[in-house]
Amino acid sequence: MPSSADEVVAPGGAKAPARSARVRQIVVSAVFALCVLGSFIGSGAFGGTPIAEAADGLLSSEATLLAPGPGAFSIWSLIYAGLGAYTVWQWFDASDSRRIAWLVAASLVLNAAWIAVVQAGAVPLSVVVIVVLLAVLAEAFRRLVTTRPRGRVEAVVADGTLGLYLGWVCVAVCANVAAALRGAGVDGGSAATGWAVAVLTLVAVLGVALAVYGRGRLAVASSIVWGLGWIAAARFDGPPASDATAVAAAAAAVVITFVTAVARLRSGPMPVRG
Secondary structure, X not given: OOOHHHEEEOHHHOEEEOHHHHHHHHHHHHHHHHHHXXXXXXXXXXXXXXXXXXXXXXXXXXXXXXXOOHHHHHHHHHHHHHXXXXXXXXHHOHHHHOOOHHHHHHHHHHHHHHHHHHHOOOHHHHHXXXXXXXXXXXXXXXXXXXXXXXXXXXXXXXXXXXXXXXXXXXXXXXXXXXXXXXXXXXXXXXXXXXXXXXXXXXXXXXXXXXXHHOOOOHHHHHXXXXXHHHHHHHHHHOOOOOHHHHHHXXXXXXXHHHHHHXXXXXXXXXXXXX
C-alpha cells in the first residue's frame, strides 16, 4: 500500500498521489528523456562525436590498458531499457519507487553531464562526474539491499537495472581515470602493466564486497564481469596488447563470479514482500 507520505485522500475517500510524488515522477521522466538524448549525441547523432572519438580518442578501446573492447558498450542498451522500465514503473508505484527515485534522477543527470563533458574534451572533469555517479549508484544499491522488493517487477526494474548500472560504472571509473592520466601525459611507463593489474585487483575486491553485501545479486556482478571480460579480450588482441592485464581481468571476473554464486546460494532466492 502507498505510504502516507506519498498519498492524499481525494474527495469521496479515493486516494491520489501527493503533489511531491507527482513532481518526482515528472522529474524522473524528464531527466530520463534528457539522458536518452545525451546517449544519441554520444553515439554521434545530432552533431555529436562518438565517445570513442571524442577527447582525442582518450576513451577509445585502444587508448589505455584498462579500456574495454568496443563491444562492451552494448550493455548500455540493456541499462537504458531498464531505466525506461523503471521510469514507467514509478508512475504506478509512487510509494516504493520513492526510496531511490531522486537518486535515479541524479544518476541520469550525471550520465548526461558526463557525455557533455567528454564531448567538450574535458576528460579530467569527466572523472569527477563519474565518481559522483558511482557514489549515487552505490547509495541506491545500499537502499535496495536493505529493503526487500515488493514484487518481481520491482526486483527486475529497480534492483536489476540499478545493479547493472552500478556494476558497469565500477569498471568505467577505472577506464576513465586511466584515460585522464594518459591525457595528462602519465602513462606509467614500464610500470603501466603493474598498475593496471593493481587496479584490476581492486575491482575484484570491490566486486567481491558488492557480492557479499548484496547477498549474491546477479545484476551487479554480471555487469562487472561483462566489463572485465571485454578488458581481457581487448588486451589479448591489442593494441595495446598485454597478456598480464588480460589474465588479471579474466581472473578478477572468475573470482567475482564464484563469490557471487556462493553468496547467492547461501542467501537463497531474493525474498519479496507480498
